[in-house]
Amino acid sequence: MAVNFPPPRCTLSVQNLTLFLDEKVLVDNISFDVHEGEKVCLIGASGSGKSLTARAINGTLAPYIDVAGDVIVNGVSVAQQPVLARRAEARVATVFQDTFSALNPLMSVGKQLSLSTNVHSRDELLALLKQMQLKDAESLLSRLPSELSGGQRQRLCIAFGLLSGANLLVADEPTTALDVLSQQQVIKVLRQCCDDHACSHSEYLHASPLSLLFITHDISVAAQLCDRAIVMQDGKIVEQGALQDLLSHPQHPYTQRLVKAAHQVFSDTKLPQKQAVNA
Numbered sequence: 520m521a522v523n524f525p526p527p528r529c530t531l532s533v534q535n536l537t538l539f540l541d542e543k544v545l546v547d548n549i550s551f552d553v554h555e556g557e558k559v560c561l562i563g564a565s566g567s568g569k570s571l572t573a574r575a576i577n578g579t580l581a582p583y584i585d586v587a588g589d590v591i592v593n594g595v596s597v598a599q600q601p602v603l604a605r606r607a608e609a610r611v612a613t614v615f616q617d618t619f620s621a622l623n624p625l626m627s628v629g630k631q632l633s634l635s636t637n638v639h640s641r642d643e644l645l646a647l648l649k650q651m652q653l654k655d656a657e658s659l660l661s662r663l664p665s666e667l668s669g670g671q672r673q674r675l676c677i678a679f680g681l682l683s684g685a686n687l688l689v690a691d692e693p694t695t696a697l698d699v700l701s702q703q704q705v706i707k708v709l710r711q712c713c714d715d716h717a718c719s720h721s722e723y724l725h726a727s728p729l730s731l732l733f734i735t736h737d738i739s740v741a742a743q744l745c746d747r748a749i750v751m752q753d754g755k756i757v758e759q760g761a762l763q764d765l766l767s768h769p770q771h772p773y774t775q776r777l778v779k780a781a782h783q784v785f786s787d788t789k790l791p792q793k794q795a796v797n798a
């Protein structure tokens with residue numbers, strides 16, 4: 520007898536979102552959903568509106584930007600709500616390209632983790648860092664953020680984000696400033712957090728499957744991580760669908776250019792498969 524599973528829950532629903540500055544439309548009537556456990560990328564050129572969309576989702580939009588439409592996180596309408604006004608279930612974990620803006624430069628990593636989270640004992644902190652694939656965890660705890668590599672800092676920021684208990688992680692260009700090996704480590708951690716629910720083995724992290732909105736201008740990085748892609752150009756969504764479909768049959772001229780450029784980088788015309796990250 521066929522078993523009917525319930526459809527996955529919608530973690531994030533962006534509905535006809537428009538962002539204006541005075542008369543100028545910066546993000547133009549965009550709509551998309553992210554379901555529980557999904558890894559979705561928002562791809563577009565610089566200035567296409569990706570970061571503004573991320574800020575509307577996580578509640579950090581500048582107050583002078585006008586908002587129309589809605590953003591619904593775990594069933595709660597939050598489009599007009601700044602982050603500090605949000606109920607716990609509508610909080611969104613966010614990691615940015617600039618890790619220094621998220622970390623206190625004058626406080627050791629261990630102290631920051633224990634002050635801003637419920638993880639206090641040294642053993643618990645060490646276990647957490649291990650989950651983030653951070654080696655030499657003992658020594659990391661006593662270091663300042665400036666004494667970590669960019670990739671280590673980015674994985675630390677992912678840990679901070681997830682420790683908030685959020686089930687939605689928005690990662691805004693988290694690998695852009697990193698070298699290729701550090702990029703791979705960050706992608707591997709994000710994959711584990713989403714796919715294997717590795718983080719949910721810890722009582723300190725989210726209990727339900729994590730959904731990811733991964734923001735990038737690089738479709739070849741997105742291809743290593745995400746299932747679905749939303750392509751933005753000039754504030755509008757021009758195409759969305761399964762990432763592998765977009766890679767093999769891009770419809771919109773902008774997506775076609777993105778895919779062609781990515782194929783030129785990988786001269787054998789094969790983009791990296793998601794599994795390659797596990798190698």
Ligand SMILES: Nc1ncnc2c1ncn2[C@@H]1O[C@H](COP(=O)(O)OP(=O)(O)OP(=O)(O)O)[C@@H](O)[C@H]1O
Pocket residue numbers: 540545563564565566567568569570571572581736
């Ligand atoms: N706080 C702001 N005030 C005024 N205009 C803004 C603000 N933030 C972004 N913009 C404008 O909105 C448009 C979209 O910017 P956004 O930062 O969302 O682009 P992006 O796709 O994230 O680009 P990048 O990949 O370079 O980060 C741009 O024209 C930008 O100049």
